[in-house]
Amino acid sequence: MRNIKLTIEYDGTRYLGWQRLGDSDKTIQGKIENILTQMTRTKIEIIGSGRTDAGTHARGQIANFKTESKIVLPEMIEFLNRYLPQDIVVKKAEEVPERFHARYNAKGKQYSYFIWNDVIPSAFERNYSFHYSETLNFELMNEACRKLTGTHDFIGFSSLKKTKKSTTRTIDKLSIRKEGNLIHFTFVGDGFLHKMVRILMGTLLEIGSGTLPLDVIDEVFESKIRSEAGMTLPAQGLFLDEVYY
Template sequence: MKNIKMTIEYDGGRYLGWQRLGDSDKTIQGKTENILTKMTGSEIEIVGSGRTDAGTHAKGQVANFKTSIDMDLPTMQEYLIRYLPQDIIVKELEEVPERFHARYHAVGKKYSYYVWNNVVPSAFERNYSFHYSEQLDLEKMNKACEKLIGRHDFIGFSALKKSKKSTVRTIDEISIQREDNLLHFTFIGEGFLYKMVRILMGTLLEIGSGITALEVIDTIFESGIRSEAGMTVPAQGLFLDEVYYN
């Protein structure tokens, strides 16, 4: 039995997210499992590094599956590229040790979020960024990023109602790059809670546009109250860039 690690790129715009759903075939996991099952002739279940929301994209999602099929990796990749939808691409296949688990063995993730910051929207960027027309104070936003970096309880920056598991996470880096009207935010950390990056982004934008004070971050860390944080920005600006493993 071989354990195969996949690196997958996808445009999430027309899908209901990563996770397989019983009442819909419009998921990344579902589409990929269907093609793998046809390729191998046996029922295949894949394990992803984590879920992405409906509309979220990925440049480096990681998953693994087990199979006994006698097929080399280049032939397997060629089959997947040929039969998967064009908005789901298996970029790389690698045979890994039997115990490798895409989710449990992940030690960090890198996300990007893109904001089109101009009064006039973009016809070309609309599917891959969030149009935000307010003027932004990047210096203030960078100060907010500094407050968010480190180990904190991020429950107030998530859409979790309650959690028996720890909601403490470490963020190693948040950076902002501007190229004309397009802002590129990078988030790197050990892991992220449900909708955490999108809520952090909404908070940063509200701080940058003067809707919210910089000190709100300290307040949310103390209170853990979601309603004190910013909006949940739309999913189309969010990309899972990379998953890190030891």
Template sequence: MRNIKLTIEYDGGRYLGWQRLGNSDKTIQGKIENLLTQMTGEKIEIIGSGRTDAGTHARGQVANFKTGAVLTVNEMITTLNHQLPRDIVITNIEEVPERFHARYNAAGKKYSYYVWNDVIPSAFERNYSFHYPQELDFELMNEACEKILGKHDFAGFSALKKTKKSTVRTIEELSIKREGSMLHFTFVGDGFLHKMVRIIMGTLLEIGSGELKVDIIDEVLEKKIRETAGETVPAQGLFLDEVYYR
């Protein structure tokens, strides 16, 4: 069997997320699997590097699948991009070693979150950023970012219910860049819990607007209670930029 690796770009605005959901045709995984099944004549199941929630976008989602089909990678990418909806694009296909696993072999991920920080909303950026009109203190937000960096138990910054799996993660980069009214937050880490980026973002914005104190970061990390952190920001500002493999 051949092992095929996909790199995928998608606008998640009209989908229920990455993961296939029963008979629904409103998931990214479902759309790609259905088409690959038709192309190969085999029942194809693709394995993603991880789930993205409804409304979340991706520039570099990674997935793999096994097939006995003799189609070349060029034939695959051409057919997929011709027949998939225009808001899902396969940017690269390659044949990889049999043991490659998109989820288990992932060593880290990079996410971006975009905030339109202006009293006036944007008609063009509304589907790809969160409109937050309040004035923000960047010194306080950068101080909060420094507290989040490193290895911590991020259970309090997660929407996970009780789990036996480890909630310890390492954040290597958390930076803020302003370009006009657009704020670009970059997250790089060895892994992220369910809604972790969006909860951290909500907390940072509430710190920047003065609704929360910077010390709330220490409190959430210590108490590990979700309700202590800020609100969960909307999904449309979130992009999965890249998945890192060793």
């Protein structure tokens, strides 16, 4: 039995997210599984490093699947990319040890979020960034990034309700880079809760525009109340860049 690791890039604009849904064929996982099943002529189920929500993109999603097929890796990549929609691309296929698990073995992830910061929106960036026209204070946002870096209970910055599982996560890096009207936020950490990056982004923008005070970060860490944090930004500005093993 072979264990195959895939590195996948996709534009999530027209999909309902990564996870397969029984009543829809508009998921990334479902599309890839269908092509793998055709290729191997056996039912294939793939395991992703994690779910991405509807509209979220990926440059380096990782998945693995097991198969007895003898198809060589270059032919596997060629077959997948020939029959997958053009907005889903398999960048790499590797044979990995049998015990490798894309989700359980992941040690960390990097995400990017892009803001188009101008009064005038962009026709070209509309599916890959969030248009925010308010003037932003970068000094305040950088201070907010420093407060968010480190190990904290992030449940107040997530869409999760109370859970028995730990909601403590470590953000190793949170940086901001301005590229013309496009602002690139980078998040690197050991894991992220549901909608955590999008809520952190909403909080950072509201701090940067003066809608929320800088101290809101400490208050949410203490209260653990989601409604005290900033808005949840839409998915189209979010990219899963890389998964670390």
